[in-house]
């Protein structure tokens with residue numbers, strides 16, 4: 499499936515993690531069918547896939563302390579599944595999953611990447627998973643309560659979730675004055691990517707025809723690979739590049755580099 503860049507690019511700015519859903523607002527069968535279709539069709543790498551599960555999600559999500567910080571009230575969730583034989587599985591799951599998250603956002607739904615605080619054993623009891631595969635993350639889907647609950651406000655403050663680092667802290671290589679337009683737009687989109695506890699572990703090395711994503715930060719991963727976060731930023735890079743008229747390809751690298759997006763001449 500080609501990236502539907504004209505709907506996904508505006509969704510980058512619109513998306514925000516939401517954790518409290520309105521149980522009185524069900525998702526229509528048409529919207530669920532559209533989401534399910536994209537889960538099945540947006541699978542650019544054989545080692546990464548997404549599955550929509552239409553089930554009450556209460557038992558899937560865990561609280562951070564007791565039930566504090568728990569995702570509540572969503573009528574469905576999506577599991578992001580990776581085949582662990584692939585050395586690039588984390589970034590490929592991040593890239594694929596973020597496509598689905600942007601599609602859900604464009605459909606008017608709310609989401610929240612959750613990689614630490616869910617129960618994989620409950621998810622694997624609901625979908626078929628091979629012994630090489632792992633559920634790397636999930637997202638609730640549904641319609642968020644109109645106003646943020648006090649707990650949600652505290653959670654977002656705890657994650658300082660809407661702050662993002664300036665590009666000056668993230669970018670190396672070609673000086674900003676020499677960036678072509680597609681680089682400007684793509685890096686701005688990458689900067690807005692979500693990451694676990696908003697840690698923004700990515701860095702970008704810029705050449706005039708390419709952007710290389712690398713892991714910029716050192717320190718513990720807390721069971722969630724920084725390469726998964728980088729995969730999310732990669733999808734944002736490509737969506738914005740294609741929306742600016744520049745198509746290209748990814749080349750994957752071992753740590754601490756992640757992948758290079760080079761545009762076609």
Ligand SMILES: Cc1cc2nc3c(=O)[nH]c(=O)nc-3n(C[C@H](O)[C@H](O)[C@H](O)COP(=O)(O)O)c2cc1C
Nearest residue numbers: 514515611612613614615657659692693694695696
């Ligand atoms: C890989 C990943 C894992 C995450 N895990 C959790 C989680 O376990 N619980 C949670 O409440 N939020 C989780 N988040 C959401 C982040 O806290 C959130 O994306 C970040 O603070 C940025 O906020 P925003 O998404 O509203 O822009 C996760 C995000 C990512 C990308």
